[in-house]
Amino acid sequence: LGHHIANDAIRDWIFPEYDKLKKENRLDFEPSPYDVALIGDYNIGGDAWASRMLLEEMGLRVVAQWSGDGTLNELIQGPAAKLVLIHCYRS
Secondary structure, eight states, rough: HHHHHHHHIIIIIIIHHHHHHHHHTSSSSSOOEEEEEEEOOSSSHHHHHHHHHHHTTTEEEEEEEEEEOOOOOHHHGGOOOOOOEOOOOOO
């Protein structure tokens, strides 16, 4: 149940911040066609860092990595991604 509550809170309170900042022209970054979001991993073992480095070596920009060691700013930037990748150690 905790995951569902957290997901609903992100959808209802965090994602609308991106739309608000974009509308007010106050984004901290310039979105690009190569933006990706890496979601779904707690990154306990640090394996998401290796995946992030590979994506960046391929020329993609990871604008959000969460929930493991992501920041609030990355959560807000998540909707800017052109591609969302689910990264899960168990998968």
